[in-house]
Amino acid sequence: MIYITGDTHGNWKSRLHHDVFPEGDTLSKNDYVIICGDFGLWHDTEDERFALNWLNAQPFSTLFVCGNHENYDRLYQYPVEEWHGGKIHKICDSVIHLMRGQVFDINGKKFFTFGGASSHDIQDGILEKDDPRIYEWIGLFDKMFRINHKSWWKEELPSEEEMEEGIKNLKSHDQKVDYIVTHCPYTSLLKKLDGGAHLYEPDYLTDYLQKIKESVEYKKWFFGHMHINEDFKEENAIGIYEQIIRVV
Numbered sequence: 001m002i003y004i005t006g007d008t009h010g011n012w013k014s015r016l017h018h019d020v021f022p023e024g025d026t027l028s029k030n031d032y033v034i035i036c037g038d039f040g041l042w043h044d045t046e047d048e049r050f051a052l053n054w055l056n057a058q059p060f061s062t063l064f065v066c067g068n069h070e071n072y073d074r075l076y077q078y079p080v081e082e083w084h085g086g087k088i089h090k091i092c093d094s095v096i097h098l099m100r101g102q103v104f105d106i107n108g109k110k111f112f113t114f115g116g117a118s119s120h121d122i123q124d125g126i127l128e129k130d131d132p133r134i135y136e137w138i139g140l141f142d143k144m145f146r147i148n149h150k151s152w153w154k155e156e157l158p159s160e161e162e163m164e165e166g167i168k169n170l171k172s173h174d175q176k177v178d179y180i181v182t183h184c185p186y187t188s189l190l191k192k193l194d195g196g197a198h199l200y201e202p203d204y205l206t207d208y209l210q211k212i213k214e215s216v217e218y219k220k221w222f223f224g225h226m227h228i229n230e231d232f233k234e235e236n237a238i239g240i241y242e243q244i245i246r247v248v
Contacts, residue, residue, distance in 0.1 A: 005036070032106060
């Protein structure tokens with residue numbers, strides 16, 4: 001079986017504890033929960049290690065695409081491995097990052113994965129670690145900034161190579177998959193969700209995903225990022241946050 005959920009931001013136990021997700025107790029390591037980005041691999045603290053060990057000890061396996069709130073310096077230190085037809089980073093034995101632009105065959109279904117998104121809580125900029133404004137602004141609710149290589153990484157958006165690999169892999173599967181899993185939505189749906197507020201602006205990643213939407217045959221598209229639980233039936237897309245949906 002395969003389940004899917006939205007951003008966890010490192011709070012894996014609160015999302016997947018058996019009191020919230022009792023189905024998990026009936027699963028095996030050959031069953032999967034997919035997280036649509038902002039998994040929450042952050043800084044290697046004792047609390048995070050404890051939480052990862054808890055997650056790895058669950059009966060099921062956890063898969064995730066990357067979001068805009070991940071420590072990419074750390075994520076990219078893991079060796080690249082092949083798994084079910086695509087490239088991964090294995091965080092623990094049963095906690096796996098599904099890399100961008102890959103097509104995975106999981107339990108007989110094809111999943112195209114492409115994580116990442118633009119951060120939208122950076123109106124006051126990306127500051128370097130030695131910027132004196134950090135100490136002036138900490139705790140000020142009207143300041144929205146992040147710190148380079150501490151709370152923000154440019155790799156939140158994909159490289160040209162990752163996008164090209166995605167196109168190549170989709171072509172090798174005849175432009176047809178069962179499911180698409182991303183962190184952010186494609187441009188047309190992003191604009192609909194933004195509703196003219198200009199909080200979420202399209203970028204080259206959402207435009208790339210728009211082209212995929214228009215050229216690939218798929219059954220359902222799952223995305224996180226927007227912190228909504230909504231089924232866009234006319235789009236064959238689901239925005240998912242706290243809900244946990246069975247896919248297969």
